[in-house]
Amino acid sequence: MPEWCMSYMSCGGYSALYLSGSHPRLEDGVVTREIYGSRYDQCSYYRSEPIQVKACPGDYYVYKFTRPPLSIPAPVYCAVLLTTPSVDPCYNYTSLDEPWRATDYSVYNNNYMCDYNVEWNGWYRMFYNGQNAQMTVSCVNQGMCGTYNPLSLNDTHPQLEDGVVTRQVCASDWYSCCAYRSHPIRVKACPGNYYVYEFVKPIVCGAYCVVPEASNQSIPSVSTTTETIPPIESITPPITTTAPSVDPCYNYNVLDDLWRSTNNQHSSQIMCDTTVSWNGWYRLFIQGQSVHMPDTCVDMLSCGTHAPLWLNGGHPTVEDGVVTRDVCGHWSNNCCYFQSYCADARNINITSTTVMPETSTTTETTAETTLPAPEIFYPFGSAAGDTINAAADDGSSSVIQLLSPFLFFGRTYQQIYVNNNGHLTFNQPSSSYVPYSFPARGSQDIIAGLWTNLDNSVRGVVSYHQYTSGNVLTRATRDINTHFPNLTFTASWVFVATWNKVSYFNLTNTETSFQVVLISGGNFSFLLMNYGDIAVTGHPVQAGYDTVNSTHYFVIPESINGSFISNLRNSSNVNVLGRWVFRVDGEPRNSILNIAYSNISSDPCYNYESLDRPWRANNESGVHICDEGFSWNGWYRLFYYGMNIQMPETCVSSYTCNTHISLWLNGSHPQIEDGVVTRQACGNYYSGGCCYYKTNPIRVKACPGNYYVYELVKPQIGCSGYCTDVSTISRPISTISPKIITGASNTSNYDPCNNYNILDNYRRSTLNYGYWFGYANGLDDTRVEWDGWYRLFVNGASAQMPEWCFYYMSCGGFSALYLGGSHPRLEDGVVTREIYGSRYHQCSYYRSEPIQVKACPGNYYVYKFTRPPLSIPAPVYCAVLLTTPSVDPCYNYTSLDEPWRATDHSNILKCDYNVEWNGWYRMFYNGQNTQMTESCVNHGMCGTHYPLSLNGPHPQLEDGVVTRQVCFSVGGCCAYRSHPIRVKACPGNYYVYEFVKP
Structure with missing residues (x-):
């Protein structure tokens, strides 16, 4: 048992019980120790019954546990591992040199770092810019150490002769130096005047703090001999494709969980694989049928969880043997919001963390990072003969005369400017570091590789080069023909602009790398954007392009959010991670490559599903329905009470069409002779502009009979919905039999x-x-x-x-x-x-x-x-x-004696949807018979936010099993209704209840 305070809700219960006093020694025999439980940040709020403890030969303890008082909410005796390291951690550790952990460091990349995102494994030695350092044992202000809740040791460091000791870890807030107590860690003093720590995931968003001046401190020692030990680092070995010693095809665990199916969506029971102790190889089944992981994006809230994990790469063939694949988790409308990066033999020093789906930020802790330029990058730098831009904040190149005219959506240019803030302009240089939103409907053409507040005067290089012969043209020819298989193209000119490891303004520790490549040949022009490592930022950002009057524009999804911008290296429209490719000579309008549309096997004008939803009209409001929750498949014709209607072509206000973000067609409907066209769907949001949100484009076709069909797809943004325009209502000229x-x-x-x-x-x-x-x-x-x-x-x-x-x-x-x-x-x-x-x-x-x-x-x-x-x-x-109990529940129930459920009990926020209810229950109060209330209960009572009561009287004996509605109060006695429960009156003047999750 731990001898220190544990945070409430630890140890699998609500009130974590710990030993108040040290464990006995062998010679002490049986001793009695007090037991305390925590409530919020009050360590000894609850006092349980004392227990007896004895130390045993073989370095373990035994405890005579007793039943805790019923007045303590869900108490649990806690346990902490009692182990001795098999190898001396003083010589088997991982170096941790991250200056943002310093007690005087207040921010990192405009984001708080959270050590509960780090997959800690083993022992660590702390450094500060290469100098020996140690954890702080003093109070640290909230917001320091690059995190929200700084973590410090709540006791002194050990001495050499102490060996491995356990220390409590404190998390501070604005009011207290030890507002929260995280999981304890083990610490050891080592010869050579340093310490090693066995870090574990903390319970809050915090980070272990380092004292910058710790290298000047010494470790007290009783030894008169000084032993000089050089630092030894434990380097994570590379992941290789070496065959396992036993073929996993014949030595695996069976994993057959129906809830893992991709069609299990919006489940009421959320599962988390972070809690599973994975060991070895697994083969997947669903109800005995062999299945495999998906290798395409899976909808959020599928597979019985929040962020479903999918394989970011194809499955291997038999002859490939064992391969390594990245794993992505879909969250916040980003298919690869959460990522598990794999290492290979070329980058053996990269150590990364897998982010849990419950967290809201993605952070990485890196011991050493040495990243080469991504393979998608074209040659750049001095070795490639690049011209280097002057190192100047908000600077630009001088005018660059192009060796070949470049056609950009109907306008031909013979000059260009490479601007240090991440964009290209044609008519004049630009020092603008705050991007405007596309479409701007402005007076200039602009290409934004990553338009934001960059600063190459501190770090990084901005350079450019143009080619009219050589290997670069050969490569460009191959790339364009690969990405546009229906074209026969030969490149005659290539322009490459590169931003290599450039920092953000006032964020000198950041590095961002990307390229903009212009390619032309014959009558064709193309734009490539290649992305390497992109640091997150709080600066405004934008990636894409815009033209005069915004006749053509595109914004790379999620590129307007600096918190998600690092995901650019894992996004693509051509199935090459980190690359976006566009044809920009003028055709087709708003051309977007390789959006995964199915081929039209028959004319959609006669093969559609009717969508008669009057509540989608732009004059409707009041509820918030999200089209992401529907399974879109194929083509749809829109109706309004049986009459034709079409999508609006002009801006629609937020919160109309009975949704949050109202989607409209950004472009006119086609004519019959246009055939199938692609149109951008836009969403308005407050003052962000009519096309502030851009979701997946949709295909549209004009049909004989004066109507349109739409190939609607699942939107990728927030709670959004497709609108219809009541000003376009018309009577159908002909009736086509729709699918139903x-x-x-x-x-x-x-x-x-x-x-x-x-x-x-x-x-x-x-x-x-x-x-x-x-x-x-x-x-x-x-x-x-x-x-x-x-x-x-x-x-x-x-x-x-x-x-x-x-x-x-x-x-x-x-x-x-x-x-x-x-x-x-x-x-x-x-x-x-x-x-x-x-x-x-x-x-x-x-x-x-x-x-x-x-x-x-x-x-x-x-x-x-x-x-x-x-x-x-x-x-x-x-x-x-509709079922009847097979056994009389009056004699087959579970006792439920939890005094905090009383109608006069407040201030404990318990939630019954966290309970795995199973069968029938009889209620007690401190051992006395009791029953559910039938009366209104004030908000915040019964130890919860929303007290639950019966909305009707209890049954009589002769009624048998009845069903009763359950009410919960907030703004009224029965403002909301939960799932009904079954109730039965029993001989002996008591009741039993079949509880379910509210």
Whole structure:
């Protein structure tokens, strides 16, 4: 057990229990020690029952544990490893020389560094700019050491004779030097006047601090002999393709988890592989069927987790043997937001960290970094004969006369300027270091490799060179023909501008490398942008191009955010990481390469799906539906209550069209003779401009009959949605039979209890709640052609429609539909019931079409579903399990005695959605029988944010098992409704409850 305070919520519980006093020695025999538990930053807030402890031969301890008091919330006895290093860490460590860890360093790259992102492994020796250093044992102000919560030792360093000791680690804030206590670490004093530390992930966003002047300090020693030991570094070995000693094809672990499937989206249970102890090789299965990792981007919130991991590279062939592949995690609309970098034999000194999906920043801790120029870069520098720009902040080259005219979207140029702040201009130099947003609709053509506030007067080189013969032209010819396979091209002129390891202004420790390459030959002109290491920055940034009046422009996705800019080296539009390529001679308009469109196998004018969604109109608002939550596939024709409508071609205000970011078509609709064209979809956001957001382009086609079809794709930005323009409504001239989802057909000549369709979809479950920013799970019952009677199942188990209100975004859609009345009895025959849908906390905001219902022998129901009104956003008929307990829960329950659940208990923020509820529960209060409240409870009571209460009386014995709605209070007694639970009254005057995750 630890002898020091542990932060609350450590050790797998809520209140972490630790030993108040040192462990006994062998000669002490059995001793008694107090036990304390922490609450927030109060270490000894709880006092548990004392326990007995004894030291045993063999260097271990035994404890006589007792049951902690019920008044302590979820207490857990903590454990810390008791091990001795097998190799002396004084001679087997990794050097850690990162000056930003100094106690006088307040910021790093405009980002706080977080050591919980680092995969710590073993022992470390600290340096400061090559000089011996050590961790601080003094209080450090919040915001120093390049982090938010500086970490310091809460005790003195050991002496040589102490050997390996354990020290508490403190994290400071504005109010306290030890506001939080992180995990303890082990420390050892070494001959040669230095220390080594066994670092572990801290519990907060903090960093281990180093004292810059520590090299002047000495380690007290009782030895009279001085031994000089040179620093020995433990270098991470390179990852090679050497064959394993045992063929992993025949020696692997089976990994068969259904929740890992890519179609498991927006799961209510979030899984995290950071908690798994991985060991060796694994083969993937899903329900016994062999599968493999995806090697293309996977939607966020898929695979049962937040940031799904996918293989950034193709799988090998048998003859390839063992290969190394990068792994990417999709987050913040960036397919490779989280990355696991692999090392190879050329870069053996690179040590990197894998960022956990729970964090919001990407940081790396590097012992030594020696990166060559990326292979995608064209030759540059003095060796290539480059002309070097003067080292001047906000400077530029002199005018460069081009050896061959360059055609840029209809304008021919014979001169160019290379500007130090990362962009090229044609008519005049530019010292501008703050980029404007594209499209600017301005008066100049500009190419922005990475337009930001760069400063080559401090670090880095800006250079350029142009070629009319030689190997560079051969390479350019090969590249263009590879990227444009339908062209036959020969390069006759190449211009290469390079920014190599240039720092940002006032951020002298940063390095950024990229290239802009202009290529021409015949009537063709092309633009290549190559990206190497790009440091994150807080400066405004922009990468892409813009033309006069913005007739042509493009912004590389995510390049307007300095926090994500480092991902440019892992992005591409030509499947070459770090490279973006564009044809810029003028055709095709807004040309973007290799967007992954499927070929049109038949004319989309006659092969589309109808999308009749009046709530998408630009005069609608009030809810926030996100198109990222829908599965887009193929071509769509837009309708408004059966009439033609089209996407708007002008700016649409934010929060219209019932979404956050309203998407409109940035360009006119095509004519019939234009065929299929590509158009940019733009989104307005506050004052950021009408095209502040640019999502994936879409294809559009004009069709005979005065309508358009759109190949809609999943947007890549925030909560956005495609809009329709009410000013374009027209009556259809002709009717084309669209695709529609059909139900199985049956005849109505028989009893529907014996002749029904099975509707089994786990997404319809009331437990399926699409909580994330309006991201529903893709169901929409207006798309279904209902036919006859249906019986509901959830994963094979019999189900029924709920009779109570459900929160919007439940049941796999946006508007959850429920039965407005009780189910019929057998003798009632076929009855008609109203159907209602919720909007936010308004239960009966929507009224759908009534349906018929019948009770059937065998304790189930059948429903004659109809198509809900188009005015209801993504409505879905809900299902709730209809089961009878196999064992009487009055005699088969789990006792729940947690006094903090009392209606008069406050100030503890417990959350029952973190509990894995299983079966039935009986409630106690300090050993006394109790029950759930049926009354309104104030916000913040019951030890939680939102107290849960029954919205109805408890049942009587004769009622058996009943279902009750659960309310939680915020701004009202039943402002929101959670999942219903089942309740039963039992002999002996008590109740049992089948709790589920709220």
